[in-house]
Amino acid sequence: MLIIRCPWCGERDHTEFTYGGAASVARPTPAATDQEWVDYVYMRDNSRGSHEEYWHHVQGCRQWLRVHRDTMTHEIASVMPAAMAAGER
């Protein structure tokens, strides 16, 4: 049972969220190579430990969150709005 501290709603059980995959990839530009596109769509690191990932607070505020989680211990180091994280890029 994960507990995710949504920046908008507070601590919530993970059953309110859906998992949205690794946050370590960014959508390439149209000019990117085929390989970059294939990597974006298909290739993910299977991290043991630190992992950046998206969660969607689908039963709550419907905001996408960027969560830094340890895949071994399930400890969550940080949660921030994905929009804010995207703005920083």
Next chain:
Amino acid sequence: MSVQFRGEASLLPAFTATAPVRSSQPWRLATGGSIDRSSSIGFTFDGKSYTGHVGDTLASALIANGVRVVARSFKYHRPRGIYGTGPEEPNALVTLDRGCDAEPNTRATTTELFDGLAARSQNRWPSLAFDLMGINDFFSALMPAGFYYKTFMWPGKFWIHYEKRIRQAAGMGLASRCADPSRYERNHVFCDVLVVGAGPAGIAAALAAGRSGARVVLAESEPVPGGALLRDTEEIDGAPAAEWVTRAMAELRAMTHVKVMTRSTVFGYYDNNVLAAVERVTDHVAQFATHLPRQRLHVIRARRVVLATGAIERPIVFENNDRPGVMLAAAVRTYVKRFAVSPGNRAVIFTNNDDAYRTALALHEAGVTVAAIVDSRTSAKGPLPVAARRLGIECLQGHAVLRAEGKLQVTGVQIVALDGSRSASTKSPRRIHCDVVAVSGGWSPTVHLHSQSGGRPVYNQVLSAFAPGLSRQAEVSAGAATGANSLVTCLAQGHDAGMEAAKAAGFAPQNSQPPSADDPESAAMEPLWLVPGATHKAFVDIQDDVTSADLALAHREGYVSGEHLKRYTTLGMGTDQGKTSNMNGLAIMAALRGQSIAKTGTTTFRPPYAPVAIGVFAGRETGMHYQPVRRTPMHDWHVAQGAQMVEAGLWMRPRYYPRNGESLRAAYSREAAHVRNSVGLIDVSTLGKIDIQGPDAVDLLERVYANQWRSLAVGRVRYGLMLREDGIVFDDGTTARLGEHHYFMTTTTANAAKVLAHLEFLLQVVWPELRVHVTSVTEQWGAMALAGPRSRAVLARVIEGGGAAASDEALPHLGVASIRVAGVPCRVFRMTFSGELAYEIAAPADRTLQVWEAVIAAGSSDGLAPYGTEAMGALRIEKGHVASAELDGRTTAGDLGMGRLLSDKKDFIGRRLAQRPALLDPNRAQLMGLVPVDPKGPLRAGAQLVETATPSGITPMIGHVSSMTYSPALGHEIALAFVTGGASRLGETLHAAFPLRNEVTAVRVVEPVFYDKEGARYRG
């Protein structure tokens, strides 16, 4: 309050009827115990009637009645008796009958007795005393570890025949064949401190934490608190233990912030200090109020957890150590002291520690002869051994029980002296007559929950057991769960753990002293796992019939990993999860390998600690409550009209409206034909609806749809196709432009939630710069499609502005108007799925029914008839429109004949990967139409297309049928199919094979549009 009887009422009188009640409880002791002797409870075991008392378990009541053989073993069908007192019980598994329902593999030791309880033994035929499969025992030498793997593996195809026989011969109880009629509930609990186990340590912890004001939950498996104090009656704080427990529990129950849960087994420890407990609410009573569930699942979120789970006694392995009458020493003591029943007349104690001497003392006090205490240690000088000797009990130091004698009941033991190097003496063993062997090989802390929490138990040389290691979550163990073996230590540890937990949870407990106790000191135990010289039928795992010889064989065959050995021999794989066998198994493996136990490994414990009924997890979410039901605004109208409803995801939709007992096919054929010939109305409220607003709305549409959107004018609507980023089609629907920066998107019913989440992801994560908001309005708008050549005439009667507003000029094909219909502000779209002239009317959900009824009334002169999803399917297949059967997550736009929609003037989701060569291969299976060569068909969705009428062996498949219907317009069956090579096969004859029904139907490949290819009907 209404009252319900467990099971069928007719089963209840079984014990009061003609069956003779046997002489009452001959093995019940005259005094003592915490049972209510004034009560009398009737129950049956294997059809025979017995009585017991309130406070009994099924196990203690069986012992009271002299029932010694309660089960036959899993593999060898050896007779087995009651062995323990709790969830560690490996033998006494019974089936509880509850009317039609029956619960197999229930431990008699944890089943509270109630009036009318009916239990059956398992795995025997014809009876427990005479079991024909007992023959397995004689041939056991031929059935070593891995027997099934080795013997029945070849030839492989015969395994399905072997397996049935093996399942019959080796096994547990049978699962009931009827649905579980019981009701279960779920409860969420939040607390500062959860204390698991209400023994001395747990009670002390709960008191210390509770007094600080922390919200405390104290969970106990047993019906009454006390733990080991229920059998061991030392003094605490100068009073008998029972009095201390009563006082402490009264104090706890008086605190409103403390919740005491009995009959509640904490069985799982998950991440973030979430634990799960199952509470047996009505399992122990014959009658209960109907509002009460059978069991309740508590999901507990605790800031801190104190694990006061105690310890489990383990046996010492010797020959025939599974004979009825061989029992754990503390279990024997519990039966005598708590339940006041005697498991026999003459006992031998076999131990390697001081604690078992308590059992000797208890038996002696109860008047049971203790023939001898066999202690493997060379000396035992503690207060307990001294007390035993003082009573004149023979104490044999440096001895061991080599084997038990007897079959259906222990009749004696053979004793050997152990020499200095701990090997058995060569002298012939001494025989001692007895009917009970109370065995203790030491205590293993109950580290299951600690292990589940992520902790790794560490081997402790002094305890010869695994004790809790470093905490990975906010938990701490206290009392016997840490290996503490004196009452005073348990109380102190519990008290301190409770204080610390309260502090860590933010409370400020006042300094206080732990409860005091003055229990006798115990000398150290000395490990003895397997008695030297015991080689034959020395059971390590009694439940799974795993012997020491099986472990030795597995070792010789090279199973060096504990995990492999466990699975190969099935050691510890039973319903008891090896609670009494894991430690011995590990130690014996370590000895075989000549290495230390610490190096050999440990067991990772996984939830559940004890078996939990599946129904507990389902809770109330069964049947119609499994998931929510979504109903459209017209739901009740459909039902009142006799519609046959069908589930579409969570939605209920009208499938067809049968008239005068029409069949499905007759009804949908009539409905579809009526749309083509006149006019019909269908509820399309279930489509996903998304409101899109903002200055960059069109940019979002351009990027998420594969086709063009910039040219869409206000007041117009367009078909849109969405791809996934991998180039496969995701969803389709229409989007209307209602205003300069305002769009209204529809999605398929199935993908509504997915599309919204997709848009939200893109807007928040990928393109946060776009100034657009998306909102689901599926629930806010109901919708209906009015279709057929007479639809305009009907619309003209209800739309504001009449015929002019409904005209082709005012509302052309793919136009949209915000306008009143039947006085209700609506959005009217001119678009078609049926291929006929059609309008979709979206109305506010609370007034959609009003609009619907107005349209129905307005259409009465044209014979307007509602139609359901079957007719809608027939109409769309006639038109070659795709639906979810075609958008199956494998098809490209090209496969669906929509490749031309993909814009090459912009970037959009899926564009790049849609251009991969394999997705553009002209030989991909493409959407085509099929008609049967013989009009009678049959055609079936899911049929595979092959080139030959008599497919045999490996036949290349060249496609499959995705949708089929009877076409009223054409008068025969038609289908949509994906055909390799697509249009290049036009006119070819193929064969649609449906092996499940042994059907092969000749079909001809045709264009995927069967009706009105020019689209003349909807443009007018």
